[in-house]
Amino acid sequence: MSASATKSYLFEAFPVIDSYYFQQLVIGLSQGMTYALVAIGFTLIFGVLNAVNFAHSEVYTIGAVAGLFVIGAYAPPLAGVVLLVAAVGAALGFGLERLAFKPFRRFSDEASLKSRAMRESTLMSSLALSIIVREGLELVMGSQMQPVPFNYMLNTPIVLGSITIVSGDVVIFAVSASMLIGLQLLLKKTRIGLSIRAVSNNPLGAKYSGINVDRTIVSTFVLGSMMGAVAGLLVGLYYGSVFPSMGFAPGIKAFVAMVMGGLVSIPGAVICALILGVSESMATTFMPSAWADMVPYLFLILTLIFFPRGLFGGGRERV
């Protein structure tokens, strides 16, 4: 049925609000959730290292590619695909840390741990790795969109009154909510969570109180990349296409959400991701959609000017 052509009971219940805006709100929330899915792992990794992991976008892409491969080869049920992709993500996180981050943590004296240069070099190494992986994927699979088998696509429409959502919205909501809650439980209730928080707070202090900083960083990467890979898979199935540069745009959105949320606050990043999604879809109403894509950058600038600590940043250093 047409989303706005007919008046519905929703329209009659809230005569002031056109169902058009409801539909845009729902679309915005569902877009925001796909950003949040990426932002969770991204922010987690940033937390322990205080450096941006640019290769997160490629973990996301490889997650989707691996999922497509698994589907093509074994056609397991969706939950099986998700588990296998999570395992691939974990392996990727481990390898990524080894290749791009560990070599820059060779020295563990106080000066090196506090050194900005050490952190910034990982920025470049992760960016380099991300470019190599993306170009490599393009060479192997070509840069065109790979179709997802139709029975795995998460886009069966679900009509609720005058609003249409798709099955993927439900799946992505469930997954991102459980990721968020699970991660909070892990961080607050387990030993590894405690050490992640400790390293994130003060790596040197954590080291001196006997926490294995290296192992903590590796497990954070494994955890964050698992989430990144699952995010890529779900979004790939949601939009029904997988291609080498698919991680780029969500990576930027996740970055903006993280900065807006104050860099280390995972719930903050999720809320900001939702705000981004909704403002993009709402902005489409008032301006050409080509311009609405600039909304995240506008938010980034506004945050940097007016909320240098982010919206949920607390008392940490400036963004």
Place this chain on the structure above:
Amino acid sequence: MNIRKKAVSSLALLALALSGTGVAHAAQTSVRIGYQLPLTGNTAQYGQDFKVAAEIALKEFNASGRLPVPVEIVFEDSRSDAKEAVSIARKFADDPSIVGVLGDFTSTVSMASAQVYKRAGLSQLSQTASHPDYTKISKWQFRNITNQDQEGPFNADWIASQGYKKVAVIGEQTDWGQSAVQAFEKKAKENGIEVVFSEYFNRGIPDFRSLITKVDRVPPDAIYGAIFYEDAAQFLKQLHQLGVKAPVFSSSAAYNEQLIKLAGKDADGLRLTSTFLPTVDAENVRHFVTAWKAVRNGEEPGQFPAQAYDATNIMLDAVARTYPDATRDNVRQALAETKDFPGVTGSTTFDADREPHKSLVKVEVVNGKFEPSAH
């Protein structure tokens, strides 16, 4: 750079150019053509298709023995990046053994390198650049695709003939997209169609739902899209997800087998124009389709590879007609004289503005196949 330096460097260039042409005259042991196209990057799939098509054409040409020496095509990867393309154009222009150039893929990139070819005096034949301004750059620019000033009005007439009164237009935010939308809208208005919605989107966005919701608020009788196949696939899927029933018309850029693989049954009913249909019953089309399927695991070629195949053949034909005197000037002259060239995309004759005149066919996706449209 001061004047003296300039003079010295231009003299040096001139000397280089003279010695180059000297070599070409004396020997002509092989003739070289440049092809700039995206082989990596976001649009690599198009460039890869062009390369395969050009190689089929070249192999046939060299096997035919029409020239006593082999022709060689030098492929350079422009990544669909204007800066990259300009350096490639300079490289081709500085290489005296290159007598003509094919490419590039997008209008923006083709027009950027056209400036170099204009100064260097090297013919450029693009298989796909359909922005009306491309051939206006200089006498060295040719194309063998119908430009948007032909395709847009053709579609506007088609939509009018179906009795649709209110049309929504969407186009990608590129030079090509804008020219396509403007050309369509102009003729649509002349035909008495009301353009009730007109907007551009950024190429490659995954989510069209906000835009679709906005379109459906109008709502239009039909939608016209200046849109490539990947975006078209996403657009069609999400259009039907949101329950919009208006029929979609599109320019030929959406014509690709992959569209159907990506969009599945949501592609059904899409109508577009094309210069090529693999099902046409003609000797050369059958031949090309067979050769293509052999290298591409049985896939059917779309319009773009067919365009590249024809462009390569037109260039090779021009080179052959000038041999053994295949200089840049002679090749340009021969290209300009191309008349009734029998290609797989119809016969090609360049007019005084170096524009081809081709007939367009109406195509519709029916049960997951591109078929001649019954509408």
